[in-house]
Amino acid sequence: xxxxxxxxxxxxxxxxxxxxxxxxxxxxxxxxxxxxxxxxxxxxxxxxxxxxxxxxxxxxxxxxxxxxxxxxxxxxxxxxxxxxxxxxxxxxxxxxxxxxxxxxxxxxxxxxx
Amino acid sequence: xxxxxxxxxxxxxxxxxxxxxxxxxxxxxxxxxxxxxxxxxxxxxxxxxxxxxxxxxxxxxxxxxxxxxxxxxxxxxxxxxxxxxxxxxxxxxxxxxxxxxxxxxxxxxxxx
Numbered sequence: 001x002x003x004x005x006x007x008x009x010x011x012x013x014x015x016x017x018x019x020x021x022x023x024x025x026x027x028x029x030x031x032x033x034x035x036x037x038x039x040x041x042x043x044x045x046x047x048x049x050x051x052x053x054x055x056x057x058x059x060x061x062x063x064x065x066x067x068x069x070x071x072x073x074x075x076x077x078x079x080x081x082x083x084x085x086x087x088x089x090x091x092x093x094x095x096x097x098x099x100x101x102x103x104x105x106x107x108x109x110x111x112x113x
Numbered sequence: 114x115x116x117x118x119x120x121x122x123x124x125x126x127x128x129x130x131x132x133x134x135x136x137x138x139x140x141x142x143x144x145x146x147x148x149x150x151x152x153x154x155x156x157x158x159x160x161x162x163x164x165x166x167x168x169x170x171x172x173x174x175x176x177x178x179x180x181x182x183x184x185x186x187x188x189x190x191x192x193x194x195x196x197x198x199x200x201x202x203x204x205x206x207x208x209x210x211x212x213x214x215x216x217x218x219x220x221x222x223x224x225x
């Protein structure tokens with residue numbers, strides 16, 4: 001069974017810092033990996049999607065990398081801002097596993113002024 | 114519509130009561146998913162529809178949980194004889210392919 005783990009569970013940083021969120025998965029036979037953002041009381045917003053054949057994706061201040069062989073992905077946030085405060089979730093879709101997402105438990109990020 | 118709409122936003126049910134949660138996906142989205150998110154956890158897959166066909170219901174935790182999408186658009190997740198462990202946020206998502214998921218804001222169910 002695919003297991004997805006995110007470290008750290010919570011993170012508090014001062015505004016302006018660059019930071020890295022980690023995601024690991026046990027089954028490397030993934031179709032793709034996605035990073036989502038969840039604000040309190042709201043649904044999930046897709047941030048970045050990396051296909052299994054790709055190594056990274058970038059959107060603005062966000063960069064996500066994927067290393068399938070080691071079962072790891074990182075989300076890099078540059079020049080963090082208070083508006084980045086949210087819970088960040090990574091999720092994978094297994095090859096041949098239908099198209100259901102298997103989520104990690106998330107990293108709760110707080111960016112302080 | 115512009116997004117995935119879920120109703121109600123909040124539901125308080127007495128233990129043993131039946132509840133029905135509604136999801137209105139983006140028009141034209143073939144795929145529809147239900148997830149359950151317990152407090153402090155990531156969402157867990159419940160069930161998946163392609164049009165009106167329920168292709169995967171492996172995540173439904175018990176036979177008290179039932180989902181339908183009779184006309185391939187709106188979906189309803191029904192929980193019979195609710196129990197305290199059913200308290201969670203129930204998220205609905207729709208998509209047109211193996212990416213591009215759009216999630217609704219969820220229904221927070223509290224069983225007392």
